[in-house]
Amino acid sequence: MVPEHALADDRARPVLERLHALDQAQREAGLPTEQRIRSVTPPTGAFLYATVLALRPSRIFEMGSSVGYSTIWLALAARAYGGRVIGSELLPERAEAANQHLREAGLDAVAEVRTGDAAEIAGELDSLGLVFIDAEKDDYTRLFEAVIDHVLPGGLILTDNVVSHDCTAYLSFLRQRSDVTTVTLSYERGIEWTVKGW
Template structure:
């Protein structure tokens, strides 16, 4: 386990237990036979992607991390634990107030809330209102707003900033939106990008230009 704090480990195990309990509900939702909605479910990035994000923060040492899609706080735990270790701040944005309230409560119990700034509302408007650069972005929001979110935060990326976009392979229902996002990324001459087959597919993108003397 990557967490060295027992409170954070306990929270991670709680999230894993909730996800296991909700798998049958997810299956009924996907089949169209259940009454549960996707907003009711955890729908986490999973431990493999979580560990990857944690390692990414430790290696890159960003100052400001933007998480688009707090949801119930699963990925926020990985980002916040790593952020605390490198002296970073996580700005997490979510439309649903009840989801973010749940995440705030869980992270507070785990002792991580001091490195997280919770912002609730419409993502594009909140991104546009932020005047400071972002050094790392996790894009894991509803897929139809990937492109408008990208267009909002792209001008605010710091040099050598990293974007990690989830759900680039699955679910199949999101692929039209994903293709629009990937095409927009590839059209930027200062972005280098690669698709990683971990979890449901992570598109890892780095802002880099020939003038900075680094790869």
């Protein structure tokens, strides 16, 4: 039992535990990256949950949902105050699995995962209070550029894996922009905390 999963309710907890166990098993088996579900760690899930509870964004967008592990964490928090989560996933079978996991967790009224390129789906959305970027690391700049105009002033963009992976180009790109304030959090795999200016 992973302590962070105790934050979830009785319906969501078994789904989170199962997906985390699958992620661990795939990593231990040495499966190639593209075959793994590549979930965030449980502490990162709890971080997303706590951040959403604190900021209470009405509309949350996730770029790269895989089978929905982090989507469940975001949705658990959003449900507490009536927020809504839109996830996005390039691979149709993963998006389908994510929506099935949201149903199992009792969160399908709060969150949905759309199939397609997150950059294109961003164009369908507006007034985003929080964006979580967790797709391919060499695509972060394109995804950020696609979504930033759809984020509210003061909105938060979180990006995972900025310490575990070489994200130098993305981090420099963010620091050259005058419309955001950005800091790197050395937490778990590294989370970039980027706030859009008012």
